Amino acid sequence: KVVNIGYSGPLSGGAASYGKDCQSGLQMAIDEINAAGGVTVKGEKVTFNLVSLDDRYLPNETATNVKRLTSQGISTIFVPHAGGILTVQPLTTKDPNFLLVAYSSEPKILEANNPLTFMLPPRYDNYLQPFVKQEITTFGKKLGMVGTTSAYGKAWADAVSGEWKKQGGTVGTDNGVDYGTTVDYSSAVTKALSEKPDVLFIGGPSQPTALVVKAAREQGFKGGFIVMDQAKFEQMNQVVPMSYLNGAVGVLPVAQFPGTQVFVNQYSRKYKKIPTSEAALNYMGVNIVVSAMVAAGTTDDATAIRAKLASAAASLPRGKTIFKINGVTPAGHVDATVLAAYVKDGAFTSLRLPASLLK
Amino acid sequence: MLAYEDVGIRFGGNQAVQGVTGSITPGIITAIIGPNGAGKSTFFNLLSGFYKPTSGRIIFEGQDITRLPTHEVVALGIARTFQTTTIYKELSALENAVLGHRVRTKSGLWDALLGTGRERREGKASLDAAYTALKRVGLEQQAHVLAGNLTQEAQKRVSIALALATNPKILLLDEPAAGINPEETVNLTRTIRELAAGGLTVVLIEHKMSMIMTLADHIMVLHHGQKIAEGSPAQVSRDPAVIEAYLGGHAAPHVREELKADLEQEAARLGSQHA
Amino acid sequence: MSLPTPRATLKGWPWLLVFVLAALVPLLVGKNGYVYDVAINVMIFAIAAYGMNVMLGYAGLLPLAHAGFFGIGAYTVGILMLKVGWSFWLAWPIAVAVCAVLGLLLGLVAFRTRDDVFAIFTLGVGVIITQVINKWDALTGGNDGLNGISAPKLGSIDFGKSASFYYLALLALAVTIFLVARVRSSLFGRSLIAIRGGEDLARSAGINVYTHKLRVMMLSTALAGFAGGLYAIYVGFLGAAITGPVTTFTILLYLLVGGVGTLAGPLLGTLIIRVLQQFMQGLADYQYVVFGPMLVLLVLFFPAGLTGLWARLRPPKAPVLKEISDAGV
Amino acid sequence: MLEVRNLSVRYGAFTALHGINMNVQDGEIVVLLGANGAGKSSLFRTLSGLQRPSGGDAVYNGQPITLGRPERCVTLGVAQCPEGRMLFPQLSVEKNLRLGAYTHRRDSAGNQSELERMYALFPILAEKRNDPAGSLSGGQQQMVAIGRALMARPKLLLLDEPSLGLAPLVVDQVFEAVQRVNAAGVSVLLAEQNAFAALGIAHRAYVLEGGNVTIEGSRDELLHDDRVRSAYLGV
Amino acid sequence: MIIFFQQLLNALALGGAYSLVALGLTLVYGVMKIPNFAHGGLYMVGAYITWALLTSLGVPYFLALGLSAIVLGLLAVLLERVVFYPLRSAPHIHPMIAALGVLFFLEAGVQLVWGPDFKLLNSPITGIVDWGGVTITQQRLLIIVASVIIMGALYWFLKRTTTGATIEAMAQNREGARLVGIPVSRVASLTFFISGALAAIAATLYAPTSLVSPSMGEVMNLKVFAIIVLGGMGSVPGAIVGALLLAFAETFGGVFVGANFADVVGFAVLVIVLAIRPQGLFRRTA
Numbered sequence A: 001k002v003v004n005i006g007y008s009g010p011l012s013g014g015a016a017s018y019g020k021d022c023q024s025g026l027q028m029a030i031d032e033i034n035a036a037g038g039v040t041v042k043g044e045k046v047t048f049n050l051v052s053l054d055d056r057y058l059p060n061e062t063a064t065n066v067k068r069l070t071s072q073g074i075s076t077i078f079v080p081h082a083g084g085i086l087t088v089q090p091l092t093t094k095d096p097n098f099l100l101v102a103y104s105s106e107p108k109i110l111e112a113n114n115p116l117t118f119m120l121p122p123r124y125d126n127y128l129q130p131f132v133k134q135e136i137t138t139f140g141k142k143l144g145m146v147g148t149t150s151a152y153g154k155a156w157a158d159a160v161s162g163e164w165k166k167q168g169g170t171v172g173t174d175n176g177v178d179y180g181t182t183v184d185y186s187s188a189v190t191k192a193l194s195e196k197p198d199v200l201f202i203g204g205p206s207q208p209t210a211l212v213v214k215a216a217r218e219q220g221f222k223g224g225f226i227v228m229d230q231a232k233f234e235q236m237n238q239v240v241p242m243s244y245l246n247g248a249v250g251v252l253p254v255a256q257f258p259g260t261q262v263f264v265n266q267y268s269r270k271y272k273k274i275p276t277s278e279a280a281l282n283y284m285g286v287n288i289v290v291s292a293m294v295a296a297g298t299t300d301d302a303t304a305i306r307a308k309l310a311s312a313a314a315s316l317p318r319g320k321t322i323f324k325i326n327g328v329t330p331a332g333h334v335d336a337t338v339l340a341a342y343v344k345d346g347a348f349t350s351l352r353l354p355a356s357l358l359k
Numbered sequence B: 001m002l003a004y005e006d007v008g009i010r011f012g013g014n015q016a017v018q019g020v021t022g023s024i025t026p027g028i029i030t031a032i033i034g035p036n037g038a039g040k041s042t043f044f045n046l047l048s049g050f051y052k053p054t055s056g057r058i059i060f061e062g063q064d065i066t067r068l069p070t071h072e073v074v075a076l077g078i079a080r081t082f083q084t085t086t087i088y089k090e091l092s093a094l095e096n097a098v099l100g101h102r103v104r105t106k107s108g109l110w111d112a113l114l115g116t117g118r119e120r121r122e123g124k125a126s127l128d129a130a131y132t133a134l135k136r137v138g139l140e141q142q143a144h145v146l147a148g149n150l151t152q153e154a155q156k157r158v159s160i161a162l163a164l165a166t167n168p169k170i171l172l173l174d175e176p177a178a179g180i181n182p183e184e185t186v187n188l189t190r191t192i193r194e195l196a197a198g199g200l201t202v203v204l205i206e207h208k209m210s211m212i213m214t215l216a217d218h219i220m221v222l223h224h225g226q227k228i229a230e231g232s233p234a235q236v237s238r239d240p241a242v243i244e245a246y247l248g249g250h251a252a253p254h255v256r257e258e259l260k261a262d263l264e265q266e267a268a269r270l271g272s273q274h275a
Numbered sequence C: 001m002s003l004p005t006p007r008a009t010l011k012g013w014p015w016l017l018v019f020v021l022a023a024l025v026p027l028l029v030g031k032n033g034y035v036y037d038v039a040i041n042v043m044i045f046a047i048a049a050y051g052m053n054v055m056l057g058y059a060g061l062l063p064l065a066h067a068g069f070f071g072i073g074a075y076t077v078g079i080l081m082l083k084v085g086w087s088f089w090l091a092w093p094i095a096v097a098v099c100a101v102l103g104l105l106l107g108l109v110a111f112r113t114r115d116d117v118f119a120i121f122t123l124g125v126g127v128i129i130t131q132v133i134n135k136w137d138a139l140t141g142g143n144d145g146l147n148g149i150s151a152p153k154l155g156s157i158d159f160g161k162s163a164s165f166y167y168l169a170l171l172a173l174a175v176t177i178f179l180v181a182r183v184r185s186s187l188f189g190r191s192l193i194a195i196r197g198g199e200d201l202a203r204s205a206g207i208n209v210y211t212h213k214l215r216v217m218m219l220s221t222a223l224a225g226f227a228g229g230l231y232a233i234y235v236g237f238l239g240a241a242i243t244g245p246v247t248t249f250t251i252l253l254y255l256l257v258g259g260v261g262t263l264a265g266p267l268l269g270t271l272i273i274r275v276l277q278q279f280m281q282g283l284a285d286y287q288y289v290v291f292g293p294m295l296v297l298l299v300l301f302f303p304a305g306l307t308g309l310w311a312r313l314r315p316p317k318a319p320v321l322k323e324i325s326d327a328g329v
Numbered sequence D: 001m002l003e004v005r006n007l008s009v010r011y012g013a014f015t016a017l018h019g020i021n022m023n024v025q026d027g028e029i030v031v032l033l034g035a036n037g038a039g040k041s042s043l044f045r046t047l048s049g050l051q052r053p054s055g056g057d058a059v060y061n062g063q064p065i066t067l068g069r070p071e072r073c074v075t076l077g078v079a080q081c082p083e084g085r086m087l088f089p090q091l092s093v094e095k096n097l098r099l100g101a102y103t104h105r106r107d108s109a110g111n112q113s114e115l116e117r118m119y120a121l122f123p124i125l126a127e128k129r130n131d132p133a134g135s136l137s138g139g140q141q142q143m144v145a146i147g148r149a150l151m152a153r154p155k156l157l158l159l160d161e162p163s164l165g166l167a168p169l170v171v172d173q174v175f176e177a178v179q180r181v182n183a184a185g186v187s188v189l190l191a192e193q194n195a196f197a198a199l200g201i202a203h204r205a206y207v208l209e210g211g212n213v214t215i216e217g218s219r220d221e222l223l224h225d226d227r228v229r230s231a232y233l234g235v
Numbered sequence E: 001m002i003i004f005f006q007q008l009l010n011a012l013a014l015g016g017a018y019s020l021v022a023l024g025l026t027l028v029y030g031v032m033k034i035p036n037f038a039h040g041g042l043y044m045v046g047a048y049i050t051w052a053l054l055t056s057l058g059v060p061y062f063l064a065l066g067l068s069a070i071v072l073g074l075l076a077v078l079l080e081r082v083v084f085y086p087l088r089s090a091p092h093i094h095p096m097i098a099a100l101g102v103l104f105f106l107e108a109g110v111q112l113v114w115g116p117d118f119k120l121l122n123s124p125i126t127g128i129v130d131w132g133g134v135t136i137t138q139q140r141l142l143i144i145v146a147s148v149i150i151m152g153a154l155y156w157f158l159k160r161t162t163t164g165a166t167i168e169a170m171a172q173n174r175e176g177a178r179l180v181g182i183p184v185s186r187v188a189s190l191t192f193f194i195s196g197a198l199a200a201i202a203a204t205l206y207a208p209t210s211l212v213s214p215s216m217g218e219v220m221n222l223k224v225f226a227i228i229v230l231g232g233m234g235s236v237p238g239a240i241v242g243a244l245l246l247a248f249a250e251t252f253g254g255v256f257v258g259a260n261f262a263d264v265v266g267f268a269v270l271v272i273v274l275a276i277r278p279q280g281l282f283r284r285t286a
């Protein structure tokens, strides 16, 4: 039996790169499961097929896609953007039910208390305290702001400002720009630098974020960066030399996590690029969901599958685990160890987050 | 009726019309002639509110209309046609005329949305007016023909019908016979005369002297934007300044008389044919 | 006076048929949420397309802020419902009125410009509307958007159910088409067509071009807001992206494919393109590689849209003035 | 020598020219009379390559010119002053005239003297040389159109109703100019409503009716033809 | 003060980039009355062609610039022949929609061939100039200089050469142009060639300071349309002034009302200017 897994994400337009990265993780996981002959659910051999629909990052297109997918009998759907997720969340429990696998670190998704949502990435608020601590002690007390103006970016900026002040620093004026439409970051950077900050808060999609770093270094900035979790060092490094990133703190590259080598190698061979957490977490997501299906003995009862996610996650075979994972919280969130990186002398040093912060 | 005092307009460095003073006598046919670029069409544009003069005033029936927008000038009773035949080619002749009557109707968006009685009444009235206008220019047979498919001359008539449907007191015609062959020119001349006979004040610009001489009761001559002569056809065609600037050999009286006789004869013949 | 005898007009019956058939659709599809969803989206965007059509098709003006007004309608409904706690049935008409008034205000300035400049001017306004919606966090939720706008109830009918919503959208569409048809055959509508055909000539016919343009702008933005309001309660989530130029151009596309200036065009175009796009999702990465050239071929070979194709297939008819006296459908 | 052989022109289902035959000998002024819609402009547009014929052809000095390629006609020495003028409204009068000499663009000295001749012919144009052509009065624009055609230094000049909208004095000047151009060796095919004036300078004439040549002959023959007298001379 | 001069340089570089893209568009839009929404697509493809030449063929940067300009010029010619030429007498929105179709096609096609990921286009000019704290990369200086030269050359070409005049003539009356013997289809091709080549040059010069991605054309599109309308459609000096105005509005507007609103400021300037001068800054009133 072939079971369809649904995916609605941006596959064309400005966010296509992001949507494709997520999709690649899903596809890779499914290909591996199928290559291994599938899984056995309630005595039946099951293989999987990914049905991807393009929503161009538009929530109403996500809704249309989800309705289309559910009407085809698909009951597990991956969505990688907060707007789409929040739009379709109320649909999960409407007839027909489906499991919504959310790839977004937006805390609101959990706050909706939706019984059929499964959220993969760590909440971004985990990062604040250690990021700020690292930078404020290394570089000094003045923070300049050049984040992106997406909802997510603004929420991050607010959170990081709050934390920075809490730890005794001062925050400059907000020079956030839209990383999606800005052609040239020089002006925003010039303005931020005119306040002589020690550290800059930056971050949006990786490559534009790297351009901000570039502009700052070219204008003579010598301080550190706090990089929002949306941007990935391993991709930024393709745009600017590692030396530009010295003093930056951000999410640890997937390849730097202990035990990810196998996945990184296989992924790189298959897609000719380095995997980021977009690929990695969605890859894990599929594996957890499939294990949960096996455990629940059903491929289409979303509620039953959801109930088995925690145990499935905890017992995920080593080969399928990329990040160390403890289980799934009752709210439907992956409970994983969060690791960050600090760039020093052109190398990543991992920055373990205090366990007390994990929620 | 329609008086203008010292009107002038300048485009950049070009004084297209300058210090023209006078008035249009009601009930007769006034012709405006003058060399190319003399400012005749521009003068029409001033009278009809298309251009705002840079000097002077225009008074219609005691009201200062110098600064009025075009559609209000039309509402007061001044209608015009354009030098290049300007009509809605993709609409039928009748629809063109219906549009001409729009200025006499008040139905707006709400009437349309609500389908009010006024909308219905005015719709009927527009149709009546349009038919009347088409009749006056002799196009009732072609009412439903797409205007763009009509002959050049019929298109000129459509443009006149459109203007007539506004119920004007004064009709300004800019070269109505341009591009029309002699036979049809005679017909058009007759139509215009009938309009005037019906009490309409007509002002026309024309280069076809034969037509002017048979039609005009009064002629005004523009040259370099200024009025250089005014008077009866006989007076004007004898005016040396006019001959010098405009008529050349065409003023020779014998030619004129001959043409006039010919055309009247022709008109009579056609008239009896059509009757 | 020899008026032509008013033709007994049967013009309305094909529309009646379409709507009766459309009303029967739920009997066929039963509970397939996807079919409803596509149909409802078609109807919502078709209403917006009718709004654009009265401007572009009748008055010859290209309003590129259209999605902005669609968004203003949607956000007005969303904000009034979520933040003020109003009922949809109150918020919806208010949204339409807000759009009409803002349309009027825009027109007062925008009609200083003409032709292409008007189009680009409104495009600029459209971008500004999107940006303001995107940045006015306190009111619009900014990038977060507005979430949780719920479909209303009316007595025992819950419009949260696809089938009920389908009928609501169908009714809204029918009202739209009825009104637009009335406008088209009215004196006002004819004057718009005159303006499209030539402003100078329209002026010389005594038409007050400026006020006519203002009115049609209001009608157009009101229809955009009407569609937007429906969209708000249907999707339940509002984000700024839907209010931007991409949506405007998408609506323009529907119009063009269906046939600009025709009564059936906006509906037909929206239907065809949206359904086609659903089919083309199957092409995955090749979707736009195919869709782009299709657009090109369409304008090359069916310049008058699909309704134009229809007209071409029928034997040409002498144009006959549709009697004004029987205005309406 | 221009020779038109069985030339037909169709617009969709409508036939504007029904296989007409005519010729213009070197050095002649030939006038084409015809009511509105008779097909005069259709003939001219075909002869200058703007319109492809549906049947038949026309040759100028043995070279086919009805291939729908206007630049070829101009190079062969056939230039048209079209109905509706077709000027470049935002370009200056002088640029309009200079573009008329496009096929001679390498000969700038020749073009300069040609330009001076045009200004001598129509002095008002010299005054307006730097104004955009679109801002000129109707009649002035007609002068630019004629001047532009002459700038191509044609051997055969096609004039489609050049007197349209011109003041009587200027009509005289235009016809004089046509005669002068003709005297300088240019053959002229002239479509006119103004039959009196046109026949005055013509050597021969054709009458076109409903897309067919119905009458042809020398100037005197036509001036004395009853049909012509009544229909085109208004006598 | 340093910040002021730094922003001035930022604005000049941005304005230079905008004007390079806008010039090709204004040529086609103003001169041939085609609102070529595919122009942003050509710009994007230009960047990819250069990128491909640099990375897979190892062609030197300035040679790649030239080759890319030729390739894009030819692509634009093809576009004119296949799409716009048949639509030459269609109403205005038809070419516009066709252009959108072409934009969709180019964007999706490039994504299909080269993937949706950002690419880096490296220029050999990597130095940074530092004038007492005011810094600018040499690449940006190159953009400023190149845009000035290209604008001058284009203006001279249109106003002072016969070929330039034929382009304008054809735009104003196609039949009239044919009648005087101008080979209009060759002129149309030439116009598109220039516009495509300019797009590629703009992309090659600007991409090293930015990123290459399939959607880079969309972002540019709206801005350059705003620019040419701002300046007055078809006006070459207008495109330049419009580009600088938009760049200055975005740069300094960002300083005064917050970088967040930079985009709004740009379009607000557009709307305000047009409300005051409906014909744009540089267009004569008809």
Ligand SMILES: Nc1ncnc2c1ncn2[C@@H]1O[C@H](COP(=O)(O)OP(=O)(O)OP(=O)(O)O)[C@@H](O)[C@H]1O
Pocket (backbone or CB within 6 Å): B011, B014, B016, B034, B035, B036, B037, B038, B039, B040, B041, B042, B043, B083, D135, D136, D137, D138, D139, D140, D165, E286
């Ligand atoms: N909108 C305008 N802008 C600039 N100049 C103009 C404009 N309209 C007319 N002119 C100029 O004003 C003068 C008068 O033009 P007008 O069209 O009134 O002449 P006319 O007497 O009607 O000539 P014709 O008999 O040839 O039609 C001309 O020199 C013309 O160039």
Ligand SMILES: Nc1ncnc2c1ncn2[C@@H]1O[C@H](COP(=O)(O)OP(=O)(O)OP(=O)(O)O)[C@@H](O)[C@H]1O
Pocket (backbone or CB within 6 Å): B152, B179, D011, D014, D016, D034, D035, D036, D037, D038, D039, D040, D041, D042, D043, D083
């Ligand atoms: N492009 C076209 N499409 C369809 N019919 C046309 C077209 N051009 C001309 N005709 C028709 O062909 C016939 C001849 O037109 P043509 O312009 O050649 O006449 P003409 O003798 O020049 O008339 P006029 O004196 O009005 O200039 C007319 O009936 C006209 O309606």
Ligand SMILES: CC(C)C[C@H](N)C(=O)O
Pocket (backbone or CB within 6 Å): A080, A081, A082, A083, A103, A104, A105, A106, A121, A152, A229, A230
């Ligand atoms: C960092 C990402 C997981 C956030 C994602 N782009 C979103 O839209 O929510």
Ligand SMILES: [Mg+2]
Pocket (backbone or CB within 6 Å): B040, B041, B042, B083, D137, D138
């Ligand atoms: Mg005139």
Ligand SMILES: [Mg+2]
Pocket (backbone or CB within 6 Å): D040, D041, D042, D083, D160
């Ligand atoms: Mg003709």
